[in-house]
Amino acid sequence: xxxxxxxxxxxxxxxxxxxxxxxxxxxxxxxxxxxxxxxxxxxxxxxxxxxxxxxxxxxxxxxxxxxxxxxxxxxxxxxxxxxxxxxxxxxxxxxxxxxxxxxxxxxxxxxxxxxxxxxxxxxxxxxxxxxxxxxxxxxxxxxxxxxxxxxxxxxxxxxxxxxxxxxxxxxxxxxxxxxxxxxxxxxxxxxxxxxxxxxxxxxxxxxxxxxxxxxxxxxxxxxxxxxxxxxxxxxxxxxxxxxxxxxxxxxxxxxxxxxxxxxxxxxxxxxxxxxxxxxxxxxxxxx
Amino acid sequence: xxxxxxxxxxxxxxxxxxxxxxxxxxxxxxxxxxxxxxxxxxxxxxxxxxxxxxxxxxxxxxxxxxxxxxxxxxxxxxxxxxxxxxxxxxxxxxxxxxxxxxxxxxxxxxxxxxxxxxxxxxxxxxxxxxxxxxxxxxxxxxxxxxxxxxxxxxxxxxxxxxx
Numbered sequence: 182x183x184x185x186x187x188x189x190x191x192x193x194x195x196x197x198x199x200x201x202x203x204x205x206x207x208x209x210x211x212x213x214x215x216x217x218x219x220x221x222x223x224x225x226x227x228x229x230x231x232x233x234x235x236x237x238x239x240x241x242x243x244x245x246x247x248x249x250x251x252x253x254x255x256x257x258x259x260x261x262x263x264x265x266x267x268x269x270x271x272x273x274x275x276x277x278x279x280x281x282x283x284x285x286x287x288x289x290x291x292x293x294x295x296x297x298x299x300x301x302x303x304x305x306x307x308x309x310x311x312x313x314x315x316x317x318x319x320x321x322x323x324x325x326x327x328x329x330x331x332x333x334x335x336x337x338x339x340x341x342x343x344x345x346x347x348x349x350x351x352x353x354x355x356x357x358x359x360x361x362x363x364x365x366x367x368x369x370x371x372x373x374x375x376x377x378x379x380x381x382x383x384x385x386x387x388x389x390x391x392x393x394x395x396x397x398x399x400x401x402x403x404x405x406x407x408x409x410x411x412x413x414x415x416x417x418x419x420x421x422x423x424x425x426x427x428x429x430x431x432x433x434x435x436x437x438x439x440x441x442x443x444x445x446x447x448x449x450x451x452x453x454x455x456x457x458x459x460x461x462x463x464x465x466x467x468x
Numbered sequence: 469x470x471x472x473x474x475x476x477x478x479x480x481x482x483x484x485x486x487x488x489x490x491x492x493x494x495x496x497x498x499x500x501x502x503x504x505x506x507x508x509x510x511x512x513x514x515x516x517x518x519x520x521x522x523x524x525x526x527x528x529x530x531x532x533x534x535x536x537x538x539x540x541x542x543x544x545x546x547x548x549x550x551x552x553x554x555x556x557x558x559x560x561x562x563x564x565x566x567x568x569x570x571x572x573x574x575x576x577x578x579x580x581x582x583x584x585x586x587x588x589x590x591x592x593x594x595x596x597x598x599x600x601x602x603x604x605x606x607x608x609x610x611x612x613x614x615x616x617x618x619x620x621x622x623x624x625x626x627x628x629x630x631x
Contacts, residue, residue: 186494221517
């Protein structure tokens with residue numbers, strides 16, 4: 182690890198000012214569970230680290246005006262355990278519960294995880310299909326970006342280097358929406374997924390009123406399977422029809438070979454787990 | 469290339485109730501700070517990437533991997549390590565249970581196992597077996613195997629419940 186100047190501002194505004202002052206040579210660090218491993222491998226070598234650990238506030242989890250508001254400095258463990266999250270977005274509580282281990286979730290923050298933009302992390306597929314957005318602030322001001330507009334590539338977002346995630350906003354889902362998060366793990370429980378699928382769905386009179394499918398660990402970013410959703414919406418779903426429709430996800434995924442599986446295997450599994458997730462949320466018996 | 473002195477910071481912490489202070493390079497990890505700067509070698513480092521659980525400590529009351537926390541980030545923190553678990557010569561019930569139930573062999577993972585188990589029982593005094601497995605899955609052991617560790621935690625929960 183190279184050495185660096187370490188800054189511990191007490192407000193978000195001071196942190197934003199430090200990012201401007203050390204333009205291009207500073208990295209933000211919150212829980213640090215991801216960034217510290219990158220620093221140790223010298224994959225990032227900033228001259229300045231701006232730590233948010235002394236910043237007060239920005240960690241509240243509240244519900245108002247039809248949406249959950251999660252402060253970016255809330256730990257991932259706090260989201261998993263929050264009664265407010267369990268009530269209004271149980272899928273999100275489950276997605277955060279599946280991240281690594283208690284030891285990591287105790288420290289890792291919501292904002293840090295989102296800005297890290299690792300496509301194999303657990304929350305992004307759920308955040309995409311829930312229509313989540315993030316509030317970003319910098320010395321220039323604030324803006325809101327939908328998760329669907331945030332992720333660009335492996336570890337890359339549309340955030341500017343001087344922007345800080347301050348809040349995650351997750352709109353309420355209609356009552357009666359079923360949800361699931363399937364994390365396929367052939368190795369160990371605390372691992373990154375080989376393939377992960379988040380889905381929500383609603384049946385009305387035997388027809389699919391709504392279905393949404395998010396895919397994780399299957400390409401440079403988490404992916405929303407919009408074409409699959411369109412093909413299934415309005416149909417009367419069966420195991421066979423969902424199996425056939427799910428084949429289309431193999432065209433939108435772009436997995437890589439790694440110790441969790443070959444690219445070909447992951448592509449095959451993307452269709453299998455997309456089907457299983459839809460079967461679960463649409464109440465279709467698996468074949 | 470000239471070698472320059474690394475940027476250093478003074479880090480003050482409380483470990484197991486005692487104050488410590490040392491000047492360390494900015495890149496010092498907390499586990500290295502505990503072991504090399506403070507001489508508290510009970511905490512072990514194995515994987516160095518936050519996966520194996522050997523370096524588990526309590527940082528301001530939260531179970532944490534000390535290998536992926538910077539020492540400067542812990543400045544001012546209240547830390548508990550394996551050295552603070554026993555009360556003098558009197559072992560903690562979790563330590564007693566690991567001895568009585570064969571919860572370790574080589575011992576490299578044991579400080580982390582004990583810290584994690586103790587933290588579990590503080591949060592969930594009577595955990596079910598699935599709860600034990602879910603909590604402890606991030607503490608890897610390469611020799612004893614996991615059944616004895618689970619047995620040790622169940623035994624400790626029972627002892628602690630009677631007190």
